[in-house]
Amino acid sequence: MVSNEERRAKEALRKEAKFGEEIDLEEYDEGSRGLSGADSLEDLPSETKSTMLDSGIVPSDKGKAGNFLLMDNTVVHSSVMGSGVEVMPLSHALKAHDWLKDYVWKAVEPDSDKYTAETYLQKADGYFIRALPGAKIKMPVQTCLLLKNRNTKQYVHNVLIAEEGSEFEVVTGCGTSKNVEKGLHLGISEFFLKKNSKLTFTMVHNWSEFVGVRPRSSIVMDEGSTYINNYVALKPVKTIQTYPTAHMNGPDAVCRFNSVAVAHPGSMMDMGSRAVLNAPGCKAELISRTITTGGTVIARGQLVGNSAGIKAHLECKGLIMSDKGVQIAIPELEARVPDVEMTHEAAVGKIAQDQVEYLMSRGLSEEEAVGMIVRGFLDVGIRGIPDHLRAEVDKILQETDVRGS
Amino acid sequence: MLEIENLTVEVGGREILHNLSLNVMTGYTTVLFGPNGSGKSTLLMTIMGFSGYKVKSGRIKLNGEDITDLPVNERAKRGIGMMMQRPPNLTGVRLKDLVRVTSKGSKDTAKIAEELDMTRFLERDVNVGFSGGEIKRSEILQLTAQNPCLVLLDEPESGVDMVSIEKLGAKVHDLLQGPSHHCAGWREKSGKAALIITHTGQILDYVEADRGYVMCNGSVACSGNPRELLQEIRKMGYNECIRCKINRANVIEENI
Numbered sequence: 001m002v003s004n005e006e007r008r009a010k011e012a013l014r015k016e017a018k019f020g021e022e023i024d025l026e027e028y029d030e031g032s033r034g035l036s037g038a039d040s041l042e043d044l045p046s047e048t049k050s051t052m053l054d055s056g057i058v059p060s061d062k063g064k065a066g067n068f069l070l071m072d073n074t075v076v077h078s079s080v081m082g083s084g085v086e087v088m089p090l091s092h093a094l095k096a097h098d099w100l101k102d103y104v105w106k107a108v109e110p111d112s113d114k115y116t117a118e119t120y121l122q123k124a125d126g127y128f129i130r131a132l133p134g135a136k137i138k139m140p141v142q143t144c145l146l147l148k149n150r151n152t153k154q155y156v157h158n159v160l161i162a163e164e165g166s167e168f169e170v171v172t173g174c175g176t177s178k179n180v181e182k183g184l185h186l187g188i189s190e191f192f193l194k195k196n197s198k199l200t201f202t203m204v205h206n207w208s209e210f211v212g213v214r215p216r217s218s219i220v221m222d223e224g225s226t227y228i229n230n231y232v233a234l235k236p237v238k239t240i241q242t243y244p245t246a247h248m249n250g251p252d253a254v255c256r257f258n259s260v261a262v263a264h265p266g267s268m269m270d271m272g273s274r275a276v277l278n279a280p281g282c283k284a285e286l287i288s289r290t291i292t293t294g295g296t297v298i299a300r301g302q303l304v305g306n307s308a309g310i311k312a313h314l315e316c317k318g319l320i321m322s323d324k325g326v327q328i329a330i331p332e333l334e335a336r337v338p339d340v341e342m343t344h345e346a347a348v349g350k351i352a353q354d355q356v357e358y359l360m361s362r363g364l365s366e367e368e369a370v371g372m373i374v375r376g377f378l379d380v381g382i383r384g385i386p387d388h389l390r391a392e393v394d395k396i397l398q399e400t401d402v403r404g405s
Numbered sequence: 406m407l408e409i410e411n412l413t414v415e416v417g418g419r420e421i422l423h424n425l426s427l428n429v430m431t432g433y434t435t436v437l438f439g440p441n442g443s444g445k446s447t448l449l450m451t452i453m454g455f456s457g458y459k460v461k462s463g464r465i466k467l468n469g470e471d472i473t474d475l476p477v478n479e480r481a482k483r484g485i486g487m488m489m490q491r492p493p494n495l496t497g498v499r500l501k502d503l504v505r506v507t508s509k510g511s512k513d514t515a516k517i518a519e520e521l522d523m524t525r526f527l528e529r530d531v532n533v534g535f536s537g538g539e540i541k542r543s544e545i546l547q548l549t550a551q552n553p554c555l556v557l558l559d560e561p562e563s564g565v566d567m568v569s570i571e572k573l574g575a576k577v578h579d580l581l582q583g584p585s586h587h588c589a590g591w592r593e594k595s596g597k598a599a600l601i602i603t604h605t606g607q608i609l610d611y612v613e614a615d616r617g618y619v620m621c622n623g624s625v626a627c628s629g630n631p632r633e634l635l636q637e638i639r640k641m642g643y644n645e646c647i648r649c650k651i652n653r654a655n656v657i658e659e660n661i
């Protein structure tokens with residue numbers, strides 16, 4: 001029997017997404033579901049490990065509460081080191097927890113667009129991470145999603161649950177192996193934050209100039225929960241379109257989105273974040289810092305105030321380093337009741353000459369001065385990043401070519 | 406060390422400095438007085454080479470080398486360093502990092518920061534939310550890390566409170582005269598020199614000034630012993646300088 005959901009998903013297979021240029025799903029081959037597994041991330045080939053490191057993932061068990069690795073469409077590794085947390089493939093979790101069916105595809109609609117529909121119909125696997133009630137997990141859970149073979153289409157479906165009063169942290173690094181010339185990543189992530197829980201989620205994107213990326217994320221937040229999202233995309237990518245949404249349903253929920261991105265020549269990045277504040281006392285802050293060195297970046301942001309006594313701020317700032325680059329900032333505020341405090345600040349422009357010369361007067365070359373200012377500009381967007389990731393992200397930042405073309 | 410010959414400078418399409426000439430000799434600390442808007446900051450910004458300060462005619466020479474058309478960092482390399490009156494905010498750039506790259510690892514910057522009571526500012530973004538006096542102290546910290554041969558200071562004491570002025574003055578003194586380390590730049594053997602803009606003359610309590618210039622309307626009105634000039638200015642104000650210059654100009658004209 002065909003379920004209602006399945007029928008709707010089938011009908012949505014040709015439904016274009018609201019944003020981002022259309023990607024032809026037929027152009028790609030199914031990612032393999034039969035790659036061989038690894039007992040430990042440490043056993044992986046050094047090339048894979050270095051791709052992981054470039055995506056902010058340390059290929060080691062040490063200091064981690066759990067590790068998860070998906071390559072193409074195969075779960076290559078999944079392990080739990082800490083207590084109070086579950087880490088496993090979603091396919092296993094669905095067998096282990098009968099109740100989980102009440103969560104999957106409840107935050108993201110299968111028929112949102114053709115990408116969600118395809119991921120639904122392919123019964124994509126991904127990670128399931130759950131912090132048990134009251135558990136305060138000190139060490140982060142690392143997850144890594146890699147494209148291994150060329151022309152691969154990767155589907156991922158992740159579910160994260162923070163039970164009541166729990167606190168945890170997840171890092172997801174996404175990357176591409178060196179030989180991958182063309183690839184597509186479709187990733188559904190559904191987050192459920194119960195009462196008074198807290199999740200810090202950091203995503204590092206390290207794709208390549210031939211990869212298309214369509215993540216679909218939604219965060220459902222109960223009373224008093226806190227969600228912190230850090231998004232870092234400094235490497236070239238062909239096309240990315242993402243617009244995660246926090247549905248703040250319980251009173252006094254807090255969310256913060258910090259995003260930094262560099263659009264290199266040939267990159268098309270359409271990225272935003274959205275907070276829907278549905279209950280009194282909710283607070284949201286959406287901050288983005290984007291740079292173009294020749295590509296196009298659209299920085300979206302939307303705040304929807306549906307309840308009195310909420311407070312929200314949206315900030316998109318963009319730097320244009322090249323004549324060929326395009327920066328579009330689209331901040332939106334939508335208030336549906338009086339007594340809300342919602343503000344936004346958007347600015348795009350080139351780097352200020354007086355700042356460059358100020359540094360040059362201290363002996364820095366023009367290139368060094370520009371590099372320092374640009375890195376400082378991006379740094380503001382990643383100050384919320386957890387300490388253990390700081391060094392990795394700083395390294396990626398140092399290696400990022402920020403010169404205009 | 407620094408020779409300025411017949412310098413005419415335009416800012417925003419307006420001529421601000423007119424045919425100005427002035428010398429700063431090696432080993433000498435030179436003070437620049439003058440009313441608001443007389444072009445003192447413009448002169449320093451032009452010496453440092455900031456864009457927007459357009460040299461229409463005249464030359465700037467450093468130790469005999471014409472630097473009029475050199476980019477800012479090349480001037481810094483040759484040993485010029487400046488405290489701006491209003492430096493820009495560098496959002497995201499921590500003071501600590503700027504001081505580190507400026508000193509190129511040659512100085513104990515933590516200690517200098519401590520001496521200037523600036524330790525807690527090291528983690529902050531350069532100039533962002535700094536008060537007037539804090540900006541001055543941060544600039545002196547940076548300059549001490551840089552250790553230039555020719556030090557250009559634009560109103561180092563303005564906005565600095567009574568307590569901090571002692572520390573700041575001591576550091577300015579060190580920067581100009583003391584402890585005997587070599588200054589940065591290609592001409593380090595030639596020793597140091599300074600050109601300091603001051604309104605109040607307060608900085609003269611901390612540094613030995615050798616020579617003073619008074620600027621009016623974009624040119625030098627007169628020069629002499631800095632303490633005597635300061636006394637005159639305190640007594641009679643700048644109007645006297647202008648009158649004095651007009652009189653002298655008339656005298657010169659009559660003599661032709």
Ligand SMILES: Nc1ncnc2c1ncn2[C@@H]1O[C@H](COP(=O)(O)OP(=O)(O)O)[C@@H](O)[C@H]1O
Nearest residue numbers: 416417419421440441442443444445446447448
């Ligand atoms: N960017 C600018 N555009 C136009 N006029 C300027 C600019 N900067 C300075 N000026 C003018 O140049 C004159 C000299 O300014 P400044 O050098 O700052 O004087 P001082 O430092 O002696 O007070 C003033 O009349 C000022 O208004």
Ligand SMILES: [Mg+2]
Nearest residue numbers: 445446447490
């Ligand atoms: Mg001035």
